[in-house]
Amino acid sequence: MEEISMAAINDLIRQIEDKNLRDRLQQEVARLSKQKKFGLVFEDHIPECTPLYGVAVRKGSLVAVKGEDIRDVYFVSAISNGRAAIVNKATGEKSERPLDTLVAVAQFGEPIFPSLIPIDSVENAPDSNLWHTLIEADNFHALQLLEYLYPKQVDCIYIDPPYNSRAKDWKYNNDYVDPTDSYRHSKWLSMMQRRLKIAKRILNPQNSVLIVTIDEKEYLHLGCLLEDMFPEAHIQMVSSVINPKGCARDGFSRSDEYIFFVMFGECTPARLSLSNEWSSSAIVSAQEKTDDDEAEKSVEPGWTSMMRRGTDSMRTDSPNLYYPIYVDPDTRTIKEIGTSIPMGQDRAEEIPGLIQVLPLRRNGTQGRWQVGNVELKNRIQQGRVRLGRPTAYGFVINYLPDGEYAKVVKGEYAIQGYADDGSMIAYKKKLGVDELRMPPTQWKIASHNASENGTTLLTSVIGEKRFPFPKSLYAVRDTLRFFVADKPNALIVDFFAGSGTTLHAVNLLNAEDGGNRRCILVTNNEVSDDEAKTLKKQGYQPGDEEWEKLGIARYVTWPRTICSIKGVDIHGDKLKGNYGCEIEKMVEVEGEITDPDTGRKIRGTFYKKAKEAIYPELSKIKMADGFAANAEYFKLGFLDKSSVALGQQFREILPMLWLKAGAVGKRPVLADGELPDMLIPESSNFAVLIDERYFGAFLAEIEARPNIEYVYLVTNSEDAYREMGSRIRTRNVTQLYRDYIDNFVINSRRI
Structure with missing residues (x-):
């Protein structure tokens, strides 16, 4: 006996008019549904329905009533004076409705002729x-x-x-x-x-x-x-960050989603040249790993303490470099940087909720920072300042010196990302290696921001x-x-x-x-x-x-x-920019700034925000240039099987023949009037014999056209089709309309 699903039973119960019987059956179904199940078990629901707006309602059509449940499907038994006699497909109940209140529907699993x-x-x-x-x-x-x-x-x-x-x-x-x-x-x-x-x-x-x-x-x-469904395939799932800021869901800040790759046969992802963003988990594929590969990957640039050590390290040596740094202990981030504290004053004003960190030694003596407060702000923006462990006097604060940062800029170290406190995460970059990489299984790519x-x-x-x-x-x-x-x-x-x-x-x-x-x-x-x-x-x-x-x-x-x-927007104006996908970063510039504490002019190398293309290879592609491509927009329609079989709807099928042949060249359009004996579009790669009596002339035409790859023969005779097909050089020969009709009748049984 064919098994019927619980979901289908529920859909059928819904149609019972007797409320008491309906309620009792629902209770029993609910009890049965509590039985334990293991593995992936789901119900076969009543097939989906699609309303076919624009399709004429005729005698024999399946229809639904506009505005009502589309699963209530009716059979049109007769049409007279703008009204349709209809029969409920599930219950057999008969009724009558105005024709304009009905819409044709297609139920999944039934033959369609698109x-x-x-x-x-x-x-x-x-x-x-x-x-x-x-x-x-x-x-x-x-x-x-x-x-x-x-x-x-x-x-x-x-x-x-x-x-x-x-x-x-x-x-x-x-x-x-x-x-x-x-x-x-x-x-x-x-x-x-x-x-x-x-x-x-x-x-x-x-x-x-x-x-x-x-x-x-x-x-x-x-x-x-x-x-x-795909036991023969290789399946891999990837986690991809699409919203770095996150959005609230169930008490969490959701920032990622998942991508399943189902690979068939010989399919495998290509090894590509990937930017440093991918490097944290991408695998270099161009050479075998050496023994020191893993060790080299773990080498960071030389971070050092922000507090001066050795000579000239006392507060009195550089009074302007004794200033407060305010840290949020909960987020472990630097929130404020104060100005220099006058000599004779030990601490600056406190900020509620923040910890004031000063350059104090373990023995309590006052030291000084390595750089001034203006330069410190600059280096925080560059990701060169890192918050360390908590101490009795606040927190350890480290920074990346100029020499080490220069190595990062030169590419000796690859930036993998940034920590919560804004500091860069960088590791030694293996030099001399072909940069073709496998895709990692975790993607945190700036350009993937949805x-x-x-x-x-x-x-x-x-x-x-x-x-x-x-x-x-x-x-x-x-x-x-x-x-x-x-x-x-x-x-x-x-x-x-x-x-x-x-x-x-x-x-x-x-x-x-x-x-x-x-x-x-x-x-x-x-x-x-x-x-x-x-x-x-x-x-x-x-x-x-x-x-x-x-x-x-x-x-x-x-x-x-x-x-x-x-290459235009909806108003016809040219699109701006290119496809390089720019991000902001800090760049070095030569210039002059004023120290807010002393008013002294300081000249040297500073940093400012600038935009950089994530995909330099795409920067040359301007959005305003558009793309050298063409596109067709179709709406799916449905044909009458009998009309197709009689050859009365060739014009309606012609776009499909063009697509089946690979959509090569501009889609041919037939002029109004009688159908030609044959159709061989000049710009495309297919040909259609509409009247088999002209096969000889047709064969001569397509033999003179070496670009013809698809041939459609309109004939009701299997013998004639085989005879004509045997004389055509291409293997892509199709019998119309037999092939079209059989395909949709047979495949509807496989749903």
Whole structure:
């Protein structure tokens, strides 16, 4: 007997009208659900449904009532005078509704026959064959289409799925999942499993990677799911800091998230030249370790005491160098630096909550600091001052002398990061070693800050904040680079596309190394919860133009794609800056300052803030130049099987044929009127024989075109297809429409 899940039982109980019976059954189900389970166990929920706004409701359609639960699916038995007779699919109850109150729906697992409806395009490289794609759709159905287009052909899938951490984080069956729902994790796993099953079938099993980002709410469940679904793969998880300042969650300051890398076949991350930020845990790969490698890594520059020792070390030797340093004992950081204390006075004024540290020796005699208070402030900004152990007189304070700091500036020591007190953490840098490194499993990279290089960058491109928590452009670029740096023609898919960071990052990688990587984005066109409430108050419903234009695909993903490719913002103004991703640092300058205690002019080498590119190799890429790339924006549509079989919807299928052939050249568009006998687009790499009577002329045409790699033959005869196919040189020959129909009928059974 086929097992039925607890979740499915709950969904069925919900439909029982008798309240007493419904309550008793719920109590029994609750008792059964308390049985102990081990390992990853989750329910098979009632399949998700997708509303198909824009698809006509006909006799035989599956529909839902607008504004009601989309899981209540009806079968349209008849249509007359603008009204539809409908039958509840679960209960068999019959009713009648006005036609305009119904919306066609697609239930997962049922055969669909998709098409791609062109919405818009952007062309910034007319001579380039590089065409990216944005598909507006529920990603489950889009994945079914991608399986038809690119079975076992995708090099990399990068997804940032909903994290299931808030009430309005994600929808299931067109409704937000309540964080108190006892099945919230089960629903999330069910949603992910259905999509990953298809994702597995489009990845190249010989050499490809699936990359999934997640936070602590679901990372344990996701890890188990990936292990269960992909036992043949190598899986590695990385911790990545995306918000150095942290955000409050459950009494902690959360600053990181996790990245799962699922590697198939021969896939392994490339060893790349990485900056010093990666050095703390990256492994040098160009030569074997020597015995002193580990010892050399642990060597720090020579920190020394801020208090003068030896000759001229008394307070009386340099009275101006006797001043207070105020330390917060809780945070162990320097908060204030006072001015020189006049002779005859032992201490400065106290500051509540802070400890006053003076240059006092163990025997209580008064000494002096190594540098003045102005220079000390300067060195704190450089990270050259470190707070040591507590003492009877306060704290030990150490600093990095000029000679040792010069070694850091020259690169003899590599800065690994900064301690809580602001002091640099630096270690001896091994010289003469090829800097190709493996990626570490802990990433604390300044450019991966999602606030500065996600939200702020996106806002600069498309105006006001339109999307919550976009990924850092450089975090996605770096993540992809480990796996596609040596694949200049990689096909990269993101079916939780969000704001479109993945496509932006792919274009950046291509601009950096001259690659021709192609990206396919998939996202729905949902509006935010607040926008949905406002639109409903104004009388709009999903499917209305006023509603759809505020959806994520049309309001965020596509505008970002256009703007980043053209190098302009949403208003048409040129973008400013470059892709070097600058950070502030202290640099040496020659100059003159005034000592505030003596008024004396001091000339020498000082330090000031300056901006430095984290990625010098990207600094030459100006944002205003855009990218030499093109992109098409489609909405997923659905076709009638009978019409397809009769050859009545070739125009609707043509964009898919172009994509299946690799989206080479500009997408061909048929003029209105009768279909031609054959279609051989001049700028593309595919050809279609529409009328098999003209096969001879067709064969002569494609033999004269060596660039033709894909051939589509429209015929209902298997014998004719085999005969024609045997005379065509390319191996990529497809029978229309048989191949298209069979694919979606057969694959619907594998869900």
